[in-house]
Amino acid sequence: MFGLLETGSGFWSAIIWVIVVLIIGSIVVYVRNKGEDSYKKDTEQVKPFISGHPEESKEGSHLSASHIYWGFTEALKGYYKPLIEMHTGNINDFSSWIITVTVIVLIIIGVS
Amino acid sequence: MKLNKYFKKSLWVFHLNTGSCNGCDIEIVAGLTPRYDFERFGIKLVGSPKHADVLLITGPVTEKMAGPARRVYEQTPDPKMVIVVGTCGTSGGVFHNSYILRGSVDKIIPVDVYVPGCPVRPENIINGVLQAWVKLEKLRESMKVAPAK
Numbered sequence: 001m002f003g004l005l006e007t008g009s010g011f012w013s014a015i016i017w018v019i020v021v022l023i024i025g026s027i028v029v030y031v032r033n034k035g036e037d038s039y040k041k042d043t044e045q046v047k048p049f050i051s052g053h054p055e056e057s058k059e060g061s062h063l064s065a066s067h068i069y070w071g072f073t074e075a076l077k078g079y080y081k082p083l084i085e086m087h088t089g090n091i092n093d094f095s096s097w098i099i100t101v102t103v104i105v106l107i108i109i110g111v112s
Numbered sequence: 113m114k115l116n117k118y119f120k121k122s123l124w125v126f127h128l129n130t131g132s133c134n135g136c137d138i139e140i141v142a143g144l145t146p147r148y149d150f151e152r153f154g155i156k157l158v159g160s161p162k163h164a165d166v167l168l169i170t171g172p173v174t175e176k177m178a179g180p181a182r183r184v185y186e187q188t189p190d191p192k193m194v195i196v197v198g199t200c201g202t203s204g205g206v207f208h209n210s211y212i213l214r215g216s217v218d219k220i221i222p223v224d225v226y227v228p229g230c231p232v233r234p235e236n237i238i239n240g241v242l243q244a245w246v247k248l249e250k251l252r253e254s255m256k257v258a259p260a261k
Contacts, residue, residue, distance in 0.1 A: 044186035044187045045162075045189055049184075052128075052183045054183070
């Protein structure tokens with residue numbers, strides 16, 4: 001598993017990879033921890049620049065996953081609205097829809 | 113003025129409009145055109161005060177922009193210079209008694225260089241920025257002698 005794999009175009013060693021990743025990771029962590037000395041701590045200098053506006057709380061600036069396809073649902077709102085209204089959450093309504101659609105499909109199959 | 117002494121590195125400028133009519137802003141843009149060309153001196157407009165050495169402020173400060181202006185000033189790393197471009201930012205100008213104004217820029221944040229004019233010509237803006245540059249380099253040198261704690 002950890003042995004050296006030699007091929008015609010080179011070699012592969014998991015241990016060398018782990019060592020290289022650890023070395024690069026250590027350098028990244030070192031640079032990250034040095035930070036920017038000229039910034040004053042606990043002031044606005046360490047806060048993000050949002051065109052001069054205060055930073056919102058994480059909860060206040062949360063975007064849900066449904067925002068990704070917001071434009072899609074907004075454009076097709078006319079078609080979605082009746083479908084959403086049909087979804088009452090009542091199991092009897094769902095059952096009646098299944099029966100109704102099944103009957104229609106069976107009638108279409110029988111007629112054709 | 114011996115500029116060479118102070119041209120050690122380029123100067124990054126953040127432009128902030130606190131309520132200008134855009135007259136001075138257009139003159140700043142004119143300063144970037146080949147006729148005046150700020151950038152030949154190493155003066156570069158940047159998109160964030162966090163990268164800036166100098167704040168270039170146009171317009172009087174409206175009620176809505178007082179908070180953002182103060183925040184932008186506080187977010188600019190030290191040492192920094194503030195240049196006010198235009199009569200409105202310098203004194204309020206013709207709008208000085210408007211109900212919607214907080215006043216001139218120096219009522220909100222400390223100002224180092226004033227460049228009055230309505231609108232200011234690009235040559236004046238360049239001159240103002242160079243004066244701020246010299247002040248900034250002197251400030252840096254004094255900070256090296258006596259580093260801030």
